[in-house]
Amino acid sequence: MAETDTKTPRERYRTLVRAEIKERAREQIATTGASALSLNAIAKQMGMSGPALYRYYASRDELITELIKDAYRSLADALRSASAAGADLAALAHTLRAWALEDPQRYLLIYGTPVPGYHAPDDITLISSETMAILLDACIALPSDSPATPFDAHLADHRDWADGHPASPAVLHRALSFWARLHGVLSLELAGHFTGMGFDPAMFFAAELDDLLAH
Amino acid sequence: MAETDTKTPRERYRTLVRAEIKERAREQIATTGASALSLNAIAKQMGMSGPALYRYYASRDELITELIKDAYRSLADALRSASAAGADLAALAHTLRAWALEDPQRYLLIYGTPVPGYHAPDDITLISSETMAILLDACIALPSDSPATPFDAHLADHRDWADGHPASPAVLHRALSFWARLHGVLSLELAGHFTGMGFDPAMFFAAELDDLLAH
DNA sequence: AAGGTTCGTGGTAGCCTCTAACGAAACCTT
DNA sequence: AAGGTTTCGTTAGAGGCTACCACGAACCTT
Numbered sequence: 001m002a003e004t005d006t007k008t009p010r011e012r013y014r015t016l017v018r019a020e021i022k023e024r025a026r027e028q029i030a031t032t033g034a035s036a037l038s039l040n041a042i043a044k045q046m047g048m049s050g051p052a053l054y055r056y057y058a059s060r061d062e063l064i065t066e067l068i069k070d071a072y073r074s075l076a077d078a079l080r081s082a083s084a085a086g087a088d089l090a091a092l093a094h095t096l097r098a099w100a101l102e103d104p105q106r107y108l109l110i111y112g113t114p115v116p117g118y119h120a121p122d123d124i125t126l127i128s129s130e131t132m133a134i135l136l137d138a139c140i141a142l143p144s145d146s147p148a149t150p151f152d153a154h155l156a157d158h159r160d161w162a163d164g165h166p167a168s169p170a171v172l173h174r175a176l177s178f179w180a181r182l183h184g185v186l187s188l189e190l191a192g193h194f195t196g197m198g199f200d201p202a203m204f205f206a207a208e209l210d211d212l213l214a215h
Numbered sequence: 216m217a218e219t220d221t222k223t224p225r226e227r228y229r230t231l232v233r234a235e236i237k238e239r240a241r242e243q244i245a246t247t248g249a250s251a252l253s254l255n256a257i258a259k260q261m262g263m264s265g266p267a268l269y270r271y272y273a274s275r276d277e278l279i280t281e282l283i284k285d286a287y288r289s290l291a292d293a294l295r296s297a298s299a300a301g302a303d304l305a306a307l308a309h310t311l312r313a314w315a316l317e318d319p320q321r322y323l324l325i326y327g328t329p330v331p332g333y334h335a336p337d338d339i340t341l342i343s344s345e346t347m348a349i350l351l352d353a354c355i356a357l358p359s360d361s362p363a364t365p366f367d368a369h370l371a372d373h374r375d376w377a378d379g380h381p382a383s384p385a386v387l388h389r390a391l392s393f394w395a396r397l398h399g400v401l402s403l404e405l406a407g408h409f410t411g412m413g414f415d416p417a418m419f420f421a422a423e424l425d426d427l428l429a430h
Numbered sequence: 431a432a433g434g435t436t437c438g439t440g441g442t443a444g445c446c447t448c449t450a451a452c453g454a455a456a457c458c459t460t
Numbered sequence: 461a462a463g464g465t466t467t468c469g470t471t472a473g474a475g476g477c478t479a480c481c482a483c484g485a486a487c488c489t490t
Binding site for chain 2: 031032033034035036105108111112113114115116117125149150151154155158159160161173176177179180181182183184185187188191192193196197198199200203204206207208210211215
């Protein structure tokens with residue numbers, strides 16, 4: 001019992017419609033941004049009237065939350081498969097950038113401006129911790145010859161987030177820097193802050209990555 | 216002839232009401248975020264009926280644009296006065312962080328998720344270029360002993376954004392890195408991605424800054 | 431004091447989210 | 461196969477929003 005199989009035709013139909021709704025929502029968000037997502041428009045697009053959607057998603061927030069979860073999962077999948085294919089830290093960085101550019105709004109769904117009221121469910125932090133684990137694995141493979149900083153010492157006492165990962169404080173620090181710096185370049189690029197400045201964002205990204213790996 | 220003085224009582228009143236509207240909008244955004252800003256709510260709060268506000272701001276977008284401009288100006292002011300007081304790059308960084316933490320939503324108004332349709336007016340890029348100039352001034356004062364990178368060479372040919380500033384490509388690169396890295400840490404912190412991880416964001420910020428200045 | 435400008439109002443259109451009540455269709459059981 | 465039950469999709473409606481219009485009222489200017 002507790003069959004999670006798609007057994008009954010009703011369940012089949014339900015999950016199918018849910019999937020289509022989510023797909024339409026994904027398309028809509030990709031073009032107009034998450035704030036402009038309209039359940040009504042999706043319903044009309046699917047040939048049914050507004051409130052019918054509420055049989056499938058209890059609220060607009062629930063639908064967005066589902067999309068956020070999917071985004072986290074997609075990112076974790078991309079990084080995991082790259083890592084499984086033997087990608088080092090540099091390759092992982094380019095995987096991240098490619099994933100972000102593939103659908104900028106999906107990246108912003110995760111790392112963009114949060115809604116003040118919204119609080120992420122627990123399962124999201126679970127998937128996000130998997131991403132962090134992949135990152136830590138890649139960082140631990142790299143030789144680290146930098147001297148210990150005060151922040152390293154601080155991290156030695158605050159490493160709950162590493163979730164039992166056998167990484168030295170210096171490695172934790174490296175992972176955090178990796179994350180923050182790549183996000184810095186990427187988010188400025190995606191937000192369009194480089195448009196009109198003339199230079200190539202890809203080269204800036206590569207330069208930041210080089211600096212990250214060299215020091 | 217083109218009197219910008221607050222002469223007529225009508226103009227006085229008008230600018231006063233406009234200011235109050237903007238102030239209420241600022242408060243509302245600070246608590247609920249920019250996406251939840253409601254002209255109707257502001258009007259009711261001020262004791263007048265909905266459409267009355269449209270005498271003062273042509274649209275919701277115009278009001279938000281005004282707030283964005285104010286945010287840019289406020290940041291430029293903060294950095295300029297710090298710079299005038301003899302602040303070096305490190306002090307400038309802490310000025311930036313303090314300004315961001317003082318009103319996170321104001322920071323996100325500038326650097327947060329952009330609305331896909333929205334295009335910034337020209338005067339905004341003007342103010343933002345002033346911020347960049349201050350940053351470049353601070354970067355040029357620092358000795359740079361790093362070897363030239365490919366990105367430096369690229370910047371030598373794509374330096375229109377520096378707007379005639381006498382800075383070497385290496386300095387331009389340093390300014391961009393400064394901007395992107397601090398934004399990376401700050402935006403992750405403001406978006407709440409560090410909450411629950413246990414470590415102190417301020418120490419991470421300081422560590423990133425140290426690394427930036429050391430290399 | 432008369433005239434023109436501006437302000438605030440209510441009304442309205444058109445969106446949106448979301449609830450409630452009602453037929454109708456599909457499913458499962460017997 | 462027939463009946464009962466669950467689920468679906470509909471319309472109606474509450475309450476919110478942006479934004480436009482037309483009208484009366486206040487105001488400043490002349």
